[in-house]
Amino acid sequence: MRTAVVHAAGDLRVEERPAPVPQPxxxxxAMTHGGICGSDLHYxxxxxxxxxxxxxxxxxxxxxVGKVxxxxxxxxxxxxxxxxxxxxSCGSCQECREGHPQVCRHTRYLGSAATFPxxxxxxxxxxxxxxGRLHVLPAGLPLSRAVLAEPLAVALHALNRAGGVAGARVLVNGAGPIGALTAGAAVAWGAEEVWASDVREPQLRIAERAGAGTTVLVGEDTLPDEHFDVVVEASGAPSAPAAVMGxxxxxxxxxxxGAAPAEPVRxxxxxxxxxxxxxxxxxxFEHELGNALAMLASSDRLEAVVTRSFPLRDAVEAMETAADPAVPGKVVLLLDGEDTSHGAACGTVEHEGPAQTAAGTDSTTRTTRRAAP
Ligand SMILES: [Zn+2]
Ligand SMILES: [Zn+2]
Structure with a gap:
């Protein structure tokens, strides 16, 4: 079985491992798709x-995601x-008993060095x-879109932590894959306004296609004062809390x-x-994976977040692409070896092509707010 394995910093190998033996x-x-997450990149x-x-x-x-x-x-x-x-999660600690397994300190998470082994x-x-950890996909939801279920569940949990967003004015700061999914999910959950802000234009275009109504290019556009009921800070940038507070x-x-850096943040x-x-x-997230799958099944809009896919054998190239800030959106590994595409643009981006660049210059399609200085 071909497997992408990190041995040490900078040392990722695609190697053969024996097939797993199911326990009772x-x-x-059989795995089909795997989204590359920021934590995978850190490892x-x-x-x-x-x-x-x-x-x-x-x-x-x-x-x-995969098939039985x-x-x-x-x-x-x-x-x-x-x-x-x-x-x-352990199921027996105070947090688990109170219904918050996501903060269980004994949680074992796929692809994580939090525990040893x-x-x-x-x-x-x-x-x-x-x-018990499998969710059968809703009818009509393709695996290529369902691969967003885990990060979308993370986004939904953030909105639940906000106390819900129905009727709210929401700002999502940081338009990486999770930020873009959060913006799209806030729209689906009835937010009155959804804004996305980022330091990079291509990331904002993805957030826009996922559903954000207004985008703000940090450093060029200004955020309105005391406007938002909810701000989801999804960038993790040390400067972000001070930048959005007003x-x-x-x-x-x-x-x-956004995962805050290890150092203290002002x-x-x-x-x-x-x-x-x-x-x-x-x-x-707690229980939001089912909600995430239902949301993905109901609309293909969030698919805009998946921008590139690579076969598993090219995992190193896929990681380098995912780590490149010039590449917006989520990079997906094709795990079943069926697809031989090489760094192919996938999903709707393929159809859009160079229009992604054009969107930044075409004022008729641009909804970026240009606030008065
Ligand atoms: Zn993740
Ligand atoms: Zn626990």
Missing amino acids: GDVLV YREGAVGSFTIREPLALGHEV AEDPEGRLRPGTPVAIHPGT HTQGGFTGQLAVPS AIRRRGVMVQL VPFGPVVAKEIELRGTFR
Whole structure:
């Protein structure tokens, strides 16, 4: 089985591993698609994500979907398309008992060095998964779109942490894949206004196609004062909390979704106090994977977030592409070896082609706010 494995910082190998042997209760899944996440990139480039350091070879990948290859207990028919919940929490700690398994300190997450032995990930040919962690895809949802379910669940959890966004004015700061999904999800959940801000134009165009109504190019455009009920900070940039604080309305909520750097970040507490702003963190997701699949099945708009795909054997090139800030959107690995495309643009971007550049110059299609200085 071809598998993408990090051995150390900068050392990613596509190597053969033996096929997994299902344990009682497991279903054998033939993997088809895997989205490359920021954490995969950190393992690849730095050999660590925050304090989680690679101590043994680690197969990457937690945004993974596939088809049932074999269910020894006969509940799921071979070929059934499934999404995989990447997390297993302990079920007995206080957080688990209170219904918040995403903050369980004992969680094992696919493709993660948080625990030792590490939890080997899903950028591979087959995975044995406990049946309770499988979600059968809703009818009509292609696996190529369902690969967004895990990051979309993360986005939905951030919106739930905000207390919901129906009727709200929402700003998503940072239009990487998670930010773009958050913007699109906020629209689907009935936000009155959804804005996306980023330092890069191509990222904003993706957020726009995912549903953001207004985009703000940081450094060129200005955010309105005290306008937003909810700000989801999805960039993790150290300068971001100070940059967005003025845009939050009195008694508004700021949800920190972007992974903050290890070093302390300056947060201006003056407005937090004087405007009674609530700061909330958000981590992974609880129960939102099913909601994410339903949302993906109901519309193909979020597919705009997937921009490139590579066969698994080209995992190194795929990682380098995903790490390139000039490439917006989500890079996906094709895990079943069927597709031989090489870094092919996929999804709707293919049809758009150079129009992505044109969108930045065509004032009739541009909705970027040009606020008065
Ligand atoms: Zn991820
Ligand atoms: Zn627990």
